[in-house]
Amino acid sequence: MTAIDASYDLAVIGGGPAGVATVLAARARQPHWRLLWCRGPEPVGRGFLPAYGGNSLVHRLNVPVERMGLDAEAPVDFFDWLRSEHPGREVVPGQFVPRRWFGEYLEARVQASDSATCFGAVRTLRKHDDVWRIDLGDGGAEGHAAAAKTARRVALCLGMPAGLPMAHAPTHWIADPWAWWRALPAQGVPVGDAETVLVVGSGLTAVDMVLGLRERGFRGRIRVVSPGGRWSQAHAPAAPLAPDVREALDDALDEAATARQVLGVLREFAARHPWRAVIDALRADTNARWAGLAPDEQRRVLRHAFGVWNRHRHRMAPDVCAALDADAALSLESGRIGVDGEGRILKRDRFGETVLDVALALDCRGPGFRAALAGDSLLARLVRDGVLEAHPLGTGVRTPADPSLTVIGAARFGERFETSAVPELRQQAVEVVRRWVVSGR
Ligand SMILES: Cc1cc2nc3c(=O)[nH]c(=O)nc-3n(C[C@H](O)[C@H](O)[C@H](O)COP(=O)(O)OP(=O)(O)OC[C@H]3O[C@@H](n4cnc5c(N)ncnc54)[C@H](O)[C@@H]3O)c2cc1C
DSSP states (O other), X not given: OOOOOSEEEEEEEOOSHHHHHHHHHHXXXXXXXXXXXXXXXXXXXXXXXXXXXXXXXXXXXXXXXXXXXXXXXXXXXXXXXXXXXXXXXXXXXXXXXBHHHHHHHHHHHHHTSOOEEEOBOEEEEEEETTEEEEEETTOOSSSSSOSEEEEEEEEEOOOXXXXXXXXXXXXXXXXXXXXXXXXXXXXXOSSOTTSEEEEEOOSHHHHHHHHXXXXXXXXXXXXXXXXXXXXXXXXXXXXXXXXXXXHHHHHHHHHOOSHHHHHHHHHHHHXXXXXXXXXXXXXXXXXXXXHTSOHHHHHHIIIIIHHHHHHHHSOBOHHHXXXXXXXXXXXXXXXXXXXXXXXXXXXXXXXXEXXXXXXXXXXXXXXXXXXXXXXXXXXXXXXXXXXXXXXXXSSSBOOOXXXXXXXXXXXXXXXXXXXXXXXXXXXXXXXXXXXXXXXXX
8 A cells, every 4th residue: 555645536425345346446447547446434444344354254245256256347256366365275167255254355455455445434525726625524534634535436335224223222222233243252142042132134244243143152032024024035046048049038028118017027037937037137237127117116016026026136045045044033024114203113014013022122224215315324415415416216316427437336336226236337437437438538
């Protein structure tokens, strides 16, 4: 790493995989650029939070190892790195390896990136005379010298927004399960086997929490409650659709103008062909198909089909599914969890409302796309300041009109549908750097 300089060709804001991929894409294509990388408020050495900084090997990737590389032109880069740096791990294609290993890979790539790096939260961003001024509210840099930096271009890689907090939550309600997890002592959990843990939500973070509690020896009851009451599906080998089937699927989807029609086509094809192959066939076109839907239809997808889509699209490693199925003290229930004005945790389902007596409640309801522009995040402030424009769905921002500013990752949700997993992040990173190189701006 080099020392902070006065002015940069590109400032990358955000220290997650999107930030790393953008720094690497710029370094590879414009080696002479002066790069500033604002890695965010996480303390140095805490790894890549929330997804890849964990301390447990049971938390696994949901993408096969050979597809997780940071370089869009060499997606097997992570696999190659594991094979050369850690041959003893004996990784093979198709494996769903621990996410911690991916964090190690990110750190290794960062070490080679040669960018000026600063930590701390960027407070705001303004443009004067073709130069972006980046305000690092808390000093931010290596040392605490200048609290503002300037750059010609800025890439915002800010990750998933935080979920909305639960009003009146009691003290045993854990709003940030990853922060809680990391703060646990080296062994054990702060609940006894006679007690019950509630996990709110049944997505991948919920699965991680269940696996982590069991790994640490908790044998008590775990109740997982979500509106759908279902886990994500498991990965399984599925040969790609035959070309004629793929063509028929594309034609049928071209004709589908409403959310209901799109779902109908998918159901019809999934009934006649392996459903995993049908979902996977869509991936490259998902964003274009999403953009082809009218705004009201997009809202319908989010309201009625987002959960079912996520369960089929973001699949789990098969042995993770098997471990959940085999766990007799684990229940998965459908219902909605709330907290009343007295701090009691309530479950509402088709039978009515019950008060839950649990020792711990882990809030795993997910990233809260609808909260993307609420609160005091940098993204929300930039929208309020007029630097960025909110997407009409309220789930993220539009592509900035100013070509010297770009947004990568989850903050684009709305304009894009697939925009948060590593394969999409690395693609966006390369595209924007190419655009800057071609336009010369
Ligand atoms: C539990 C979990 C498991 C996942 N597993 C997978 C998987 O197996 N495969 C896959 O492809 N995807 C997975 N994902 C999805 C995705 O890859 C990750 O969410 C990934 O971390 C997203 O990268 P990102 O860089 O966009 O965001 P993040 O990793 O969230 O990084 C955002 C960065 O922005 C910084 N930041 C925020 N605000 C500011 C500010 N004001 N100033 C400066 N910096 C700021 C943050 O500090 C952070 O460094 C998973 C997600 C989660 C939550």
